[in-house]
Amino acid sequence: MELFTFHRVQVMGNTEVNYLRSLPAEQRIPSFPRLFEFDIPCIIMTAGNTLEPELLAIATEHGVPVFTTKYETTKAVYFVGDFLDDQFSPKTIIHGAFVDVYGIGVLFVGRSGIGKSEIALDLIERGHRLVADDVVMVIRKGESILMGSGSSLVKHFMEVRGLGLIDIRSIFGVRSVRFQKRVEVVVQLEEWDDTIEYTRTGLDTSETEILGVSVPHIRLPIFPGKNVTVISEVIALNHLLKHYGHDSALEFSRRLQTMLEQKADADDKSDPMIDWLEHDFE
Amino acid sequence: MIEREVMIKNKAGLHTRPAAALVKIASRYQSDFFIEKDGFEINGKSIIGVMTLAAERGSTLRLIFEGPDENDAAIDICKLFDEGFGEP
Secondary structure (H helix, E strand, O other), rough: OOOOOOOOOOEEEEHHHHHHOOOOHHHHHHHHHHHHHOOOEEEEEEEOOOOOOOHHHHEEEEEEEEEEOOHHHHHHHHHHHHHHHHHHHHHEEEEEEEEEEEEEEEEEEEEEEOHHHEEEEEEEEOOOOOEOOOOEEEEEEEOOOEEHHHHHHHHOOEEOOOOOEEEHHHHHHHHOOOEEEOOOEEEEEEOOOOOOOOOOOOOEEEEEOOOOOOEEEEEEOOOOOOOOOHHHHHHHHHHHHHHOOHHHHHHHHHHHHHHHHHHHOOOOOOOHHHHHOOOOOO | OOOEEEEEOOOOOOHHHHHHHOOOOOOOOOOOEEEEOOOOOEEEHHHHHHHHHHOOOEEEEOOOOOOOOOOHHHHHHHHHHHHHHHHO
């Protein structure tokens, strides 16, 4: 009895119900209330089983809800587990714009008024999909997946300074939105600051933490006239390339290294024949 | 950092017009302004954020101000809540 994990959802499947049925009535009914000496949250009867009216009355008396489902125990436990996981997973709200760019979830953050919404709008115009603007709900699924979505009230609405509230889904159609997306890259927009050394090679990647999960973090300095939309697309594509095992910065660095090694060799190994064939005569 | 607890007093709650008024005032200040309700914190300078709260009459909000002009911002914004946004 000490090992009874009473704070969990109690599931009664065929085995438990058959056991209860196997007991004679004079034993079954007095023994049932002992279950409620513990503060159990609810009972779920699976595979279409039901509680006898006498037992159901005892549960009701103790204020414990009883549910029944037609699903088998394995399936019911899976659904309940998944649902509870979703409901109790760590959540946070992030002030930013969240867009699916070429299938990569890019979350734009930065101070109020820096132009997150405008960048999102520009990306939507170019065929990418808005997940949420201004209020991005992020939940952690399992240990390492961050899921971002909009709140139910302001789903796919956006505020653009000077225009007010606009409904992206109505204006751009259903292809311009999606309901949730994994957060894969965080892009921090900031005013160009001469005192900060921005990465020039991309070899030194940085990460940020959301709900204890590390996400690639890019500090993007902006100034009027800079095409942040195109840069955002490149960020997403570069992330995609890295995902498939190609790191642009590393690749360039490797090429340089090979060339330097060849030059260091007294005997130049580059083949003049290959150079000649690759030459463009146009 | 300044923290204040306020209650929504007007009948209609924190709907579009008061939300717009709130954001307008908050944006005048340099300080960061956050509103917390039911464990969620949103940026008080974002109209979408404020509207997401869907704060009804009687609900309490925690206001958080942080920055160089946090005192003035707190006074100004709390006044708006105390007056029920000038609505019945």
